[in-house]
Amino acid sequence: MQFETIPHPSPMADDAREAAIADPGFGTVFTDHMVTIDYDEGAEGSVGGGWHSPRIGPREPIALDPAASVLHYAQEIFEGMKAYRLADGELALFRPEENARRFNASARRMAMPELPEELFLEAVNKAVTADAKWFPSVEGGSLYIRPFMFATEAFLGVRPAKQYKFIVILSAAGNYFKSGSPAVSIWQSEYTRAAPGGTGAAKTGGNYAASLVPTGEAFKRGHDQVLFLDAVEKKWVEELGGMNLFFVMRDGSVVTPPLTGTILPGITRNSLITLLGEEGLSVREEPYSIQQWRSDAASGDLVEVMACGTAAVVTPVGKVDSADGEFVIGNGGPGAVTSKIREKLVGIQRGSVDDTHGWVKLVG
């Protein structure tokens, strides 16, 4: 499919852009362009059953019919990925085909059309290429990439829509956590995020909507993230609002909750399982209870906990608070395994550590 290029009438002036990306934080500084692809069931000359009119143009508001089904029944999915700058100045993506694959897994769960993986990757590459000069030069900076899809059909009956939009926007990003603290502090919520058979493994807006009240509670109490337990027994550790968890034990083993359909199958999680194995640590994907966490932290059997995700990278968890009171992990700061694995991951992503797995893909 041929992408149309719509010229930008007024991209941001160089000095204004430089000021905007000097200290971008996370999620508020957006670039000049966006990619859009439309879907109409059975559209003529389309690919993948109806994708058509791919274009890159100015980032701008979207006109939507007030009956657009996403506004009523939340048929929406998204991805989160980053472009990194390699030592030689080139921009690269980390395992982008995994995001394309997960996007389609989310699409299937939400009764939405799949987007051919090549088209997803081409859209991402085109967006990053168009706005490469928005790459922030701050330490740890990246271009955060947000591909998403939603139902645009004007129809109030409850059924899968027949029209969708796929869009890619970009945001200059620094650190996700603004506290700047060496370890994050989390709040164990009484609310649950996802039940068996639900949408927990899909990256769909509704999961995040459900997390906002507990996240608000966490923030109000001075914590950085919310921790969710399983919805059935309210016992097993699942994940944080936007990150997966790893538990590093004193005996050198590592535990991470298994992918049972109620947590997001993180690409960072998958990468860490490989990297930890290479460091000689055996990773067990098995259930870990909050009681066990508390008692292992107290006994010292648990030495480190890390939270990981695209936005958060690898971040130590220092402290857990809940209705049952607070406990600290290790010395409450970053531990040796967390620091080492973070360095290795970031090194691969930014080209200073050998990419033996072929995870890094140059943009273009």
Ligand code: PLP
């Ligand atoms: N869990 C949730 C709920 C998330 O939103 C994310 C972030 O995307 C992750 C885990 C980590 O996934 P990934 O490593 O693919 O970014």
Ligand code: COI
């Ligand atoms: C990501 O890590 O990309 C996410 O989507 C998490 C989100 C909470 C920012």
